[in-house]
Every structure is written in C-alpha cells, then in structure tokens.
Amino acid sequence: MRKVFEKIYLGIILIFMYAPIVTLIILSFNSSKSRAKWGGFTLKWYTRLFSDQAVASALVNTLSIAVLATIFSTIIGTITCIAMIGLNSKLRSVIMGITNIPMINADIVTGISLMLLFRFLHIGSGFTTILLAHITFNIPFVMLSVMPRVKSLNFYVYEAALDLGATPLYAFRKTMLPDIMPGVVSGALMAFTMSLDDFIITYFTKGSGFETLSTLIYNEVKRGIQPEIYALSAIIFVVVLSLLMIIYRSPNNKTKEK
Amino acid sequence: MGKSLITLEHISKSYDGQLILDDLNLDIHENSFVTLLGPSGCGKTTTLRIIGGFEKPDQGRVVFDGQDITSLAPNKRQLNTVFQKYALFTHMSIEENIAFGLKIKNKPDSYIKDKIRYALKLVNLEGFEKRMPDSLSGGQQQRIAIARAIVNEPKVLLLDEPLGALDLKMRQDMQYELKRLKEELGITFIYVTHDQEEALTMSDHIVVMNQGYIQQEGSPETIYNEPENAFVADFIGDSNIIRATMIRDELVDILGTKFACVDKGFGENKPVDVVIRPEDVELVAPSEGTISGVVTDLTFKGVHYEMDVEACGYEWLVHSTRLSEVGTKVGIKVDPFNIQIMNVPVSEDEEAISETI
Amino acid sequence: MKLFKNAKSAFLMASPYLVWAVIFIVVPLAMVIYYGVTDTSGAFTFDNIARISESGYFKALCRSIALAFISTVICFLLAYPLGMILASMKLTRNTYLVTLFILPMWMNFLLRTLTWMTLLEGKGVINTVLEFLHLPTINIINTSGAIVLGMVYNFLPFMILPIYNSLSRIDDNVINAARDLGADSVQTFLRITLPLSVPGIISGITMVFIPALTTFAISTMLGGSKILLIGNIIEQQFTQVYDWHLGSGLSIVLMIFILLNMIIESISDKEGGIF
Numbered sequence: 001m002r003k004v005f006e007k008i009y010l011g012i013i014l015i016f017m018y019a020p021i022v023t024l025i026i027l028s029f030n031s032s033k034s035r036a037k038w039g040g041f042t043l044k045w046y047t048r049l050f051s052d053q054a055v056a057s058a059l060v061n062t063l064s065i066a067v068l069a070t071i072f073s074t075i076i077g078t079i080t081c082i083a084m085i086g087l088n089s090k091l092r093s094v095i096m097g098i099t100n101i102p103m104i105n106a107d108i109v110t111g112i113s114l115m116l117l118f119r120f121l122h123i124g125s126g127f128t129t130i131l132l133a134h135i136t137f138n139i140p141f142v143m144l145s146v147m148p149r150v151k152s153l154n155f156y157v158y159e160a161a162l163d164l165g166a167t168p169l170y171a172f173r174k175t176m177l178p179d180i181m182p183g184v185v186s187g188a189l190m191a192f193t194m195s196l197d198d199f200i201i202t203y204f205t206k207g208s209g210f211e212t213l214s215t216l217i218y219n220e221v222k223r224g225i226q227p228e229i230y231a232l233s234a235i236i237f238v239v240v241l242s243l244l245m246i247i248y249r250s251p252n253n254k255t256k257e258k
Numbered sequence: 259m260g261k262s263l264i265t266l267e268h269i270s271k272s273y274d275g276q277l278i279l280d281d282l283n284l285d286i287h288e289n290s291f292v293t294l295l296g297p298s299g300c301g302k303t304t305t306l307r308i309i310g311g312f313e314k315p316d317q318g319r320v321v322f323d324g325q326d327i328t329s330l331a332p333n334k335r336q337l338n339t340v341f342q343k344y345a346l347f348t349h350m351s352i353e354e355n356i357a358f359g360l361k362i363k364n365k366p367d368s369y370i371k372d373k374i375r376y377a378l379k380l381v382n383l384e385g386f387e388k389r390m391p392d393s394l395s396g397g398q399q400q401r402i403a404i405a406r407a408i409v410n411e412p413k414v415l416l417l418d419e420p421l422g423a424l425d426l427k428m429r430q431d432m433q434y435e436l437k438r439l440k441e442e443l444g445i446t447f448i449y450v451t452h453d454q455e456e457a458l459t460m461s462d463h464i465v466v467m468n469q470g471y472i473q474q475e476g477s478p479e480t481i482y483n484e485p486e487n488a489f490v491a492d493f494i495g496d497s498n499i500i501r502a503t504m505i506r507d508e509l510v511d512i513l514g515t516k517f518a519c520v521d522k523g524f525g526e527n528k529p530v531d532v533v534i535r536p537e538d539v540e541l542v543a544p545s546e547g548t549i550s551g552v553v554t555d556l557t558f559k560g561v562h563y564e565m566d567v568e569a570c571g572y573e574w575l576v577h578s579t580r581l582s583e584v585g586t587k588v589g590i591k592v593d594p595f596n597i598q599i600m601n602v603p604v605s606e607d608e609e610a611i612s613e614t615i
Numbered sequence: 616m617k618l619f620k621n622a623k624s625a626f627l628m629a630s631p632y633l634v635w636a637v638i639f640i641v642v643p644l645a646m647v648i649y650y651g652v653t654d655t656s657g658a659f660t661f662d663n664i665a666r667i668s669e670s671g672y673f674k675a676l677c678r679s680i681a682l683a684f685i686s687t688v689i690c691f692l693l694a695y696p697l698g699m700i701l702a703s704m705k706l707t708r709n710t711y712l713v714t715l716f717i718l719p720m721w722m723n724f725l726l727r728t729l730t731w732m733t734l735l736e737g738k739g740v741i742n743t744v745l746e747f748l749h750l751p752t753i754n755i756i757n758t759s760g761a762i763v764l765g766m767v768y769n770f771l772p773f774m775i776l777p778i779y780n781s782l783s784r785i786d787d788n789v790i791n792a793a794r795d796l797g798a799d800s801v802q803t804f805l806r807i808t809l810p811l812s813v814p815g816i817i818s819g820i821t822m823v824f825i826p827a828l829t830t831f832a833i834s835t836m837l838g839g840s841k842i843l844l845i846g847n848i849i850e851q852q853f854t855q856v857y858d859w860h861l862g863s864g865l866s867i868v869l870m871i872f873i874l875l876n877m878i879i880e881s882i883s884d885k886e887g888g889i890f
Contacts, residue, residue, distance in 0.1 A: 010700060010712075017771070021727070024733060036739070079628055080631075082628065083625045086625025095633065101640050101641075108846055112647065113647045113866075116643060117642060199724070199725045221836060233730075331799075345791070345792040346792075347789060358798070406792075407795075
C-alpha cells in the first residue's frame with residue numbers, strides 16, 4: 001500500500017515537471033495559432049522558424065559562443081586543476097575561493113558586474129563580451145568536474161612510468177591524462193550546456209542589437225508569444241535533454257554516484 | 259549450557275528469486291557465545307538480520323523465550339545489534355549515542371548518566387562522553403557501538419562481523435575483549451563472521467554455514483577435530499582431504515595403502531572422504547612410514563614449517579616443527595585417532611556444497 | 616608528487632587562470648561595490664544602499680523575500696518526501712529515475728517559465744481544459760501566485776538533488792541501529808534521518824532561495840509588469856534608467872543577503888545540524 005502511494009507521488013511530481021514541456025512541444029505542431037484549439041498537425045512553424053533570418057543569426061551566435069566558450073574554459077580549467085597539485089594549500093584555497101564566487105553569487109549580480117567591467121574597458125559589446133562572460137562562468141563548472149579526478153590520481157603510476165624511462169610529458173600523457181579525461185569530457189559537456197542555456201548573464205553583457213537564442217526568446221515573449229517560439233523551444237528542449245542524457249550516462253558520473 | 263533461548267524453525271528466505279536460506283533450524287542457548295561462520299553469501303548475515311527483525315523470513319518462525327517474534331518490529335525486540343562498520347550516529351556525541359536507546363525508553367537522567375559511565379568503563383573508554391564519533395579510531399568506534407547496545411540490557415547481543423574493518427592486531431585484542439565482556443555481562447552473544455580463527459577463539463558453539471544450509475554445529479573442538487564433511491574441513495583450517503575407500507570398520511584404504519583408523523559404521527568397501535590435519539601428519543624415516551614420498555616445498559611459518567610432500571600421487575600438506583629439506587625422502591605416518599572419516603556427499607545439495615570447495 | 620619541478624612551475628601553470636579570475640571575477644565585483652558606494656560625481660556615499668528603504672524599493676525587496684521564502688518552503692515540502700522515496704529505492708535501479716527528476720535543473724529556465732505562461736494564460740491550456748470540463752476557470756497569470764508557481768517549477772530540482780544526495784548517503788544500518796535501540800519509525804525519522812539530512816536541506820534551501828530572491832525574468836513573464844521584484848528594479852536601473860550607482864547599491868543589498876545565507880550555512884554545517 002505504501003509503495004503504491006510512493007509511486008503515485010513520484011508520478012505526480014514527474015507530471016508536474018514534464019507535462020508543461022510536453023504541452024509546449026505539442027503546441028509547436030498545432031496549426032491553429034490559438035493555444036486553446038487544436039487545429040491539426042503542422043510543421044509550418046518549424047519551416048517558418050528556419051526561414052527566419054533573426055532566428056538563424058541568433059542560432060549561429062549561440063552555437064559559436066557555446067563552442068568557443070567550451071573550448072577555452074575546458075583548457076583553462078583543466079590546466080588549472082593540474083597546476084593545483086603543485087600549489088601550496090594557501091594558494092589553492094585562494095583559487096578555489098575565487099572560483100566559488102560566480103557559483104555562489106546571484107547570476108544577476110555576476111551579469112551586471114561584467115557589464116560594468118566591459119563598459120569601463122570599452123570592449124565592444126556583443127560577441128566578444130558574451131564569450132568572455134561565458135568562459136568566466138564556465139571555468140568553475142569545468143574545474144568542479146575535473147578536480148575530483150585530479151584529487152584521486154595515483155601518482156605512483158606516474159612515478160612508475162618515469163622509473164621505466166618515460167619522459168615526464170610522455171608519462172603524464174600515458175598515465176594521468178587518461179584518468180582525468182572522463183572528468184574533462186563531462187566538464188566540457190557541462191560547460192557547453194550551461195553556455196547554451198544561459199540567459200541572465202548573456203542578457204546583461206550582450207549590448208543592443210546582438211541576440212542569442214535565449215535573449216531572442218525573452219524579447220519575443222515580452223512582445224507576445226508566436227508559435228515559432230514553441231517550435232524553437234521544442235528544438236532546444238530536445239537538444240539540451242539529449243546532451244544531458246549523454247552527460248549523465250557517461251561513465252564519469254556513474255562512478256561518482258557510487 | 260542453559261536452556262534454549264532463541265529457536266529458528268524452518269526458516270526460508272530468498273531475494274530476487276535466489277534462495278539465501280533453505281529450511282534452517284537452529285537452537286540458541288541462554289548464556290552461550292554462538293558464532294555463525296561461513297563464507298560470504300552463505301546466509302549467516304541474513305540469519306542474524308532475521309533474528310534482529312530487519313528481515314522477515316518467507317517461511318518459518320522465530321521463537322524468543324517461548325514467544326513467536328517472527329513479525330515483531332526490531333524496536334520491540336529484547337535484543338540489540340552491533341552493526342558492521344559500527345553504524346554510529348555521526349551527528350551525536352558519544353554520550354548521546356549511548357543514551358539513545360535509554361532516552362527512547364524515557365529512563366531518568368541520573369540512571370542514563372550512570373549507565374553511560376558504566377558502559378564506557380566496560381569498554382575501556384572512560385572520559386569519551388563529549389567526543390564525536392568521527393574523532394575516534396575504528397577500534398574505539400567499535401567499542402562505542404558495543405556500549406550503545408549493551409546499556410539497554412538486552413538478553414541477546416547480535417554482532418555482525420564487528421571486527422571486519424579493524425586491522426589484525428586490533429582484531430586480536432578485541433577478540434579477548436569480547437570474550438571478557440560476554441563473561442561480565444552474562445548474556446547471549448550471537449556472532450557472525452567469516453574468520454574461522456575468530457570463531458574458534460571466542461565461541462562456545464559454532465554454526466558452520468554454506469549456501470543457506472547449516473553444515474555442522476558444535477563446540478570449536480568438535481568442529482575442528484571432527485568435521486562432518488569436506489566443506490567444514492576445508493573451511494576450518496588447512497586440511498588434507500582425500501577421496502578414499504572404507505574397507506571395513508577401523509580400516510581405510512588411502513591412495514592404495516591401508517591405514518588403521520577409529521571410525522566405524524561406514525559399511526564395507528564404501529567410498530569416503532578422509533580428513534587429516536597438516537599437523538597430524540608425522541614425517542619419519544622412509545622405512546618407518548606407512549607410505550613414503552619426497553618433500554617438494556618448504557616454507558617457514560614462524561611457529562612451524564609448512565611442507566608439501568608428494569606421496570602416492572597426492573600432495574600432502576604437512577605442518578611440523580622439525581624441518582625436512584626439499585628433496586628429502588620421507589615416510590608419512592598418521593595416528594589412527596587423527597584420521598577423520600566423512601561420508602561422501604550423496605544428495606544434490608551436498609554435491610553443490612562440495613563443488614564450491 | 617614530483618609532477619612539478621618546483622612550486623614556481625605550478626604557479627606559472629595556474630597563473631593564466633589566476634589573471635583571468637582577477638580580471639573577470641574580482642575586478643567586476645569590486646566595480647559593483649565601487650559604483651554602489653559612490654555618486655555620479657565619484658564622491659563616497661551610502662545613499663545608493665540606503666535608498667532600499669524608499670517605499671517602492673523596500674516593498675519590492677519585501678515581496679521578493681516573501682515570494683522566495685514561500686517558494687522555498689513549498690519546494691522543501693515537495694522535495695523531502697520525494698528524496699526519501701528515491702533514496703529508499705536503493706541504487707542501481709533508480710539512478711535513471713533520479714536523473715529524470717534533476718534533469719530539468721539544467722534546462723533553460725526561460726523556456727520552462729514560458730511553458731507556464733502558455734498554461735496559465737486567460738485563454739491558455741489549463742483554462743481551456745477546465746472550460747471543457749465545465750469547471751470554473753482560474754485567473755492567476757500576472758499574480759504573485761503565478762510567480763510562486765514559476766519559482767517552484769523552476770527551482771524544485773535544485774531542492775531535490777541535495778536532499779536526495781544527503782538522504783541516500785545515510786547508511787541503512789544507522790537507521791536499523793535506531794530501530795534496534797527501540798526507536799519507532801517516527802522517532803527514527805525525527806532523531807536520525809532528519810538531522811543527518813540537514814546539510815542537504817541547507818544547500819537545497821540556498822540553491823532555491825538565492826535564485827528566487829534575485830530573479831527578474833520569472834516575475835516579468837508570469838507577473839506581467841505589475842508585480843516588481845528587487846531583481847526587476849535592479850535590472851531596470853541598468854537597462855532602462857541607466858542609474859548604475861543605484862543599481863549597484865541595490866545589488867550590494869542583495870549580496871548582503873547572499874552572504875548572510877552563506878554564513879548561516881557554514882555555521883549550521885560546522886555544528887552538524889541545526890535541529
């Protein structure tokens with residue numbers, strides 16, 4: 001009996017979480033513009049979406065920023081994590097402390113603080129500023145994912161490789177990198193998702209006339225929702241959901257859960 | 259030994275279609291130190307959990323002091339458990355941990371205070387009241403777990419591999435400690451372990467289990483000297499277990515040579531298993547032995563030498579304080595009293611048991 | 616530990632990020648504080664911070680705190696039983712299920728909020744269904760209730776994950792030990808399970824309360840333009856009014872709340888529980 005109640009409870013929460021998303025995806029195939037009527041199945045919102053110039057450029061902006069931010073933040077984050085091994089604990093805690101700031105602070109404050117910086121430095125707003133901002137808030141996520149791997153490294157294996165005549169770089173590549181790699185991969189995926197997904201920080205650092213998908217949606221929504229937005233949302237949901245599935249299925253996370 | 263305190267009647271239990279316990283029957287006497295001994299997965303922990311009330315058997319009854327307690331909740335049972343890996347409450351001080359059961363029973367504060375002091379003294383950790391469990395070593399945490407259980411004055415203390423996480427030295431110390439505690443408290447201990455040495459050292463009564471069955475129960479001496487089947491012989495200490503033929507009463511054919519023995523009643527020309535402990539194999543001059551062979555391996559073990567002797571196509575394990583170099587020709591002699599004859603498994607279940615060896 | 620020849624080479628390797636972090640994390644934060652305590656002429660002043668007491672701003676702050684608080688409580692009440700159920704289902708089988716509950720955490724909250732706009736609208740999906748069933752329609756879009764709903768929907772996974780984590784980390788035998796020592800299931804819950812899950816509860820509260828307190832998009836989308844939260848006020852200072860000093864001053868007020876929250880968190884963490 002208790003089991004039945006538990007299952008019902010889980011079911012209700014799941015419905016609460018996913019029913020709205022499903023509704024929205026269904027609406028994206030609704031040929032009627034009204035949200036109250038089902039006018040038949042259509043793909044016209046999708047075709048209209050793909051022929052929309054503003055959406056196309058926002059998509060390109062979003063993807064290129066996400067890809068570049070992921071690459072830079074993954075490289076910087078991973079190198080820093082490895083460097084942490086050789087640092088004294090004081091410096092290490094300083095770095096971790098600073099890294100924690102963007103994770104703890106409210107996004108709105110991070111956003112406006114970066115906006116003030118970019119205005120002050122007269123860095124042209126748009127692509128560059130958003131990219132810098134995204135790299136900044138992505139690095140902590142990469143480090144969060146790589147750090148446990150670095151901490152659990154077995155240095156004896158590295159020393160054994162040196163002992164067997166390997167050069168330090170070769171030994172690092174063959175012994176440590178494979179151990180860190182799963183953390184790097186899931187960190188990169190995480191960074192990509194965060195970047196793709198960010199709205200608040202992008203909103204404050206974008207300046208005018210430059211849009212990513214998130215800011216485009218926000219502007220559209222304030223004007224009144226068009227069915228194209230449902231189509232766009234549906235696509236983003238599916239893409240982000242698949243990315244997340246990959247992250248959570250990666251072996252790195254499975255071992256973490258154990 | 260006192261009267262029967264706990265009786266398990268026809269207990270069966272399976273998980274996900276896998277039979278863990280099959281028609282288990284067991285009597286546990288008052289004031290005894292009973293050890294359930296067996297390899298992992300033999301059902302010993304499940305048996306303990308059924309007694310403690312954390313599992314319900316699929317079939318059978320648990321009788322405690324004449325009362326059926328099969329479906330009684332654990333918090334209503336007059337017994338307490340010392341868990342694997344201690345299971346201390348990490349958010350409470352040592353004092354609060356020990357007081358937990360007494361506070362639940364609404365005992366007066368002064369009584370609780372006395373009890374805590376008494377329990378800590380009993381486990382040699384006086385003055386630890388205010389410490390947190392995390393700040394204690396494994397051995398100390400183990401003692402607190404015991405103290406926490408015994409302040410409730412249970413009639414029976416269940417111990418689930420309590421020494422498993424400790425290092426060797428600590429384990430040996432705790433074995434004596436537990437024995438002393440048992441004497442001082444005068445209650446029944448039911449102890450689960452896979453360590454035969456622990457079982458032999460502490461118990462009054464050992465129950466050897468494998469694959470959900472009780473293989474043999476008895477005093478440590480009986481279990482060690484007169485194992486009833488090959489599994490018990492193999493699990494308790496090192497043994498030479500040899501397939502042989504019982505020619506008639508008190509005469510057995512081992513590897514083609516006749517040995518005198520003391521066992522009777524196995525019939526004539528019947529296949530049997532023979533168990534000879536390594537320390538019972540005497541190495542003598544080749545001419546004086548019942549059979550002869552060659553020493554093939556020698557290891558110094560501290561108190562004795564361990565030797566392998568190849569004789570009649572079998573590698574005999576021999577423990578002796580006198581050394582014979584590798585390559586020496588030796589004779590092998592066994593006192594008739596030290597030849598233990600066992601029935602060869604006949605039923606399917608027993609077959610399964612011997613296959614796991 | 617001979618990965619680095621000396622501490623210097625490790626420092627050299629960490630320095631790019633260190634420089635980056637100073638420029639893009641420390642300096643911007645310092646700028647917010649600088650703008651917050653100066654006026655347009657650059658003179659030092661506490662006015663920007665003090666203006667939080669003006670009735671419009673103060674009301675927005677109080678409303679933000681109230682709505683964030685209510686949302687946090689609702690999230691907790693929904694998430695705790697859920698966490699217990701998930702934790703009791705035991706490893707292997709449930710990892711997939713747990714993932715399902717926390718996945719929305721990483722999905723764009725703008726879109727998640729958008730779905731509720733669609734559902735709650737006057738002629739939205741919910742009312743259409745209600746009308747079809749001849750039930751009275753609801754009109755909660757552009758109310759505080761809609762904002763709370765949006766917050767709960769958006770931030771619930773942030774409460775579920777830490778609570779589930781802390782509950783699933785409790786050793787079964789600790790629960791068994793409490794039962795063994797005579798505690799019934801209620802006593803076991805109150806004295807063992809709940810206190811041991813406090814770290815998870817606290818981090819869940821933080822992860823819901825802070826974003827709920829500082830949001831502006833949820834209130835814009837579900838509250839119309841009528842209900843302003845402190846996040847909206849700050850946003851307007853930067854995107855419409857262009858009073859960076861006031862915006863920064865109000866941000867400092869927000870940061871004080873975040874800081875307070877962190878202090879409470881670290882204290883209760885050290886003491887191993889507040890119950």
